[in-house]
Amino acid sequence: MTVRAAWLLPGGSGPGQTREDTRLAPLGTFAPAAELTTRPGVIPGGTPFAATNAGAMALQIGVGRAVVQGTTAQGAYPVAITAPEVINFPDGDALNPRIDSIVLRVYDGLYDVSGQTVAVVERLQGAPAALPQAPTVPAACLRLWDVTVPAGASAGVGGIDWGTALTDRRQYTAGVGGIIPPGGGLAFDGTYHGQLRDTGTQIERWNADAQAWQRYPAIPARPVSTNQAADPPLNVFGQWVDFTAAAWPRITFTVPSSGQVIITIGGQVSNRSTSTSTAWMTWRATGAYTEGHGPNNGVSAQANRVIASRRVHRSGLPVGGQVTLIPGWNVSSNSGSDVYVRDGQLTVEFVP
Incomplete structure (x- = not known):
């Protein structure tokens, strides 16, 4: 089908409403990324998905809500964590540090080979290296935090220094027409003329003609x-x-x-x-x-x-x-x- 709608009864004389229909239809539309995709991100309010020390080699992720975009065909998944989740980390490499990523991930057996239909908080392990890089994030996956695991780190030698190991990667999203809150970096383009974002210090407006974010309202030139x-x-x-x-x-x-x-x-x-x-x-x-x-x-x-x-x-x-x-x-x-x-x-x- 190329035309999809929500709030239809399942079955009947036609295929009715599927879960895919619900994800693709503009039901509680968030900031668009393209014609049929949504800007993935954390929904602001309080401190969603806060990371706190849960032990020498364990991290707790707090409650929150988010939108996780899959492939274009999949659509976007609304996801919520309603109770804190604890993530355990294996020991560090003997020689080099690594960067692990904590992500919010949706497994959907209709589109992947997992055989599952579930949303999880997950740790993606990076490769140890002298200059380690964060792991690549797969589809239907939203990065929340990066964690630097030092070489030789383990519970027996003090574990991970949570005060310095965490890098906040939470990017935020907002309802269409809303102002996207700061977070997750500024290296992204707008998707429609007039879109607004908060950089943390000022409001910017996307100029589709110039293909650039511009301060809004613009600072008038000096006399x-x-x-x-x-x-x-x-x-x-x-x-x-x-x-x-x-x-x-x-x-x-x-x-x-x-x-x-x-x-x-x-x-x-x-x-x-x-x-x-x-x-x-x-x-x-x-x-x-x-x-x-x-x-x-x-x-x-x-x-x-x-x-x-x-x-x-x-x-x-x-x-x-x-x-x-x-x-x-x-x-x-x-x-x-x-x-x-x-x-x-x-x-x-x-x-x-």
Whole structure:
């Protein structure tokens, strides 16, 4: 069958519901790993599958719940430990240490050669070596802990130092749409756009386009500023004129995910040529967003000197677009000694 459902009566005119149907149907769906598979892991709550000292060569695994993914055909098995289980360790190798893994394992005779239908807590023994590696985990098996067994370890010589031997390998899972808790390392990709995980220090969101985890919400970039380096010639009257890039460098920025920025321009402007003479310091935008020089984004003076700044908010910009800001100037006349546009600073702040 290729279409499977839960909550059907067994038997009848059709095959009814099988245990396989129950595992494959989205019944209490956890974080997906692919179209028909589930991210295996421990279900958070309390301290599931805690490891505690049960003797010189014995380890106790506490209660907890988990989802164990088999092959794609098998589906995922919900598993619970309802009473602590004790795992015994054989003596260490005479020459080299080894790493054993404590796993939660499902045996299903329909898919393996075990002839069993049972879930167990099990020890997988690693190979002794100068630089030992943890054993490979088979299908339908969830690694919980790695245990380093020193060379020569035995109950007669003190056993395993449980304070240093344990490495926590419990990875966690969550309901679909939930935030996957930290644990088990961060070396895994997301499976759908917008999936969230907790790294232990921050929340990250899976960007399927970039195939990468990204901090969520994204940290807005720090403000970007550029300073006027030289006075303009002021040889054109009544027109908006761009500063040269040498006289005042431009700013090019990427529009943040909010589509919003705050732009500030400030400095000194003066024009005392006549009682109606004006001087302006402005900016214009080009690229993914355009805006011209003008009164909506400039600082001005009329028949006087002004030291000021102008701060404006712009929203609805195309997210991810490249925008360049170009400073500019405008004087209505230049017949006096007190005419200038100088000491400018242009700043872009990114709204999160």
